Amino acid sequence: MNLALTHIFGPVPSRRLGLSLGVDLVPFKTCTLDCIYCELGKTAAPVNKRAEYVPYEQLEREIKTFFASKDRASHKLDYITLSGSGEPTLNTALPRVIELLQKLTKTPIALLTIGTLFNDPEVRREAAAVNVILPSLDVVSADLFAVLNRPAPGLDVKKIIAGLIALRDEYRGKIWLEILFCRGLNDNPKEIKRLVEAVGVIKPDKVQLNTVVRPGTMIEAVTVTQAFLKEVLPKFGPQAEIIAPFSKDSDYGKTIEKTEETILATLKRRPCTKSDLEQALGLKAVEVIKILDLMLEKGEIKSLEHSGKRYFQTIV
Ligand code: SF4
Structure with missing residues (x-):
């Protein structure tokens, strides 16, 4: 099961x-x-x-x-x-x-x-x-x-x-x-x-x-x-x-990188809210938040308000 x-x-x-x-x-x-x-x-x-x-x-x-x-x-x-x-x-x-x-x-x-x-x-x-x-x-x-x-x-x-x-x-x-x-x-x-x-x-x-x-x-x-x-x-x-910004470690870098890549690919197609990403990727809110946090810190994505909702999108 x-x-x-x-x-x-x-x-x-x-x-x-x-x-x-x-x-x-x-x-x-x-x-x-x-x-x-x-x-x-x-x-x-x-x-x-x-x-x-x-x-x-x-x-x-x-x-x-x-x-x-x-x-x-x-x-x-x-x-x-x-x-x-x-x-x-x-x-x-x-x-x-x-x-x-x-x-x-x-x-x-x-x-x-x-x-x-x-x-x-x-x-x-x-x-x-x-x-x-x-x-x-x-x-x-x-x-x-x-x-x-x-x-x-x-x-x-x-x-x-x-x-x-x-x-x-x-x-x-x-x-x-x-x-x-x-x-x-x-x-x-x-x-x-x-x-x-x-x-x-x-x-x-x-x-x-x-x-x-x-x-x-x-x-x-x-x-x-x-x-x-x-x-x-x-x-x-x-x-x-x-509290130091998160630094990558080779032992687990791959797992995180893979999720980042998937999020990035999704956001390239269209801006998404946190809940869109949770549903699309089958992840929990806490996981999505942590990865988005890293991506914001690295300047890979940005967030913006639209109609009272917070969206994330790639930086072009
Ligand atoms: S940050 Fe959120 S989850 Fe943590 S104590 Fe405050 S309300 Fe509760």
Whole structure:
């Protein structure tokens, strides 16, 4: 039986994790936040209640199918990333999925999370089984949190920071904290000072500074310059870095190149939206976004708005 993999994506290139196989634990845009810079679009209704949003049995079937295929399993993965199109810690199947992956592969497991649920000791205990946790913290001020991250009711940024501090105290693996800057919102000296103080108490192993790479759901999500990131970098200490543009690696370059070529050939025929490409190529939104991101960075394609939709086209 040919089982379609709807919750496994990739391997895809990740700027932070190299070649990564994604395991998507929640349905599209099931998230605690509705960030204005989200590349996946709007969160219809942010939630903070945990549940088995995708049944464990379905994830188990897909993961086993992936690893049963010699062709797929032969990729030299840098990480298996629990992430995808929403907040993975919302799924109560998280610990069983981690356990299953650890039985099937020795590839390190990364948890890409917005980190909003770590004030729940149960979530911290479950997450502690992975090799690296990549939480985010964009702001410290409650008013900016409301504007930039637009949380589910009941989420409090102070409690989120307390959860990250507790995670650091209990977790022996690596924590790489991402801070994403949006121009005119969290790039002012007051907020930067607060973020630096928060980093000082959270004590992550790395601080990764980032900015909006592609247009998000709101026009207010404007990128800061590389010069700005370089200027603030030293304030966050020696463990801070700017997230480097993705660099090709010969082990997986072919897979990525092939998808890029197919996208390029499709866009040469006509401009397409992200969903056109998903349907035409049978790829997941996250995969298409990552490859388009690379192609935009390399200047191979450009994006433009037309009748309220974002199209991608080749540069002629
Ligand atoms: S936390 Fe991530 S998935 Fe959720 S809205 Fe923000 S950017 Fe999108």
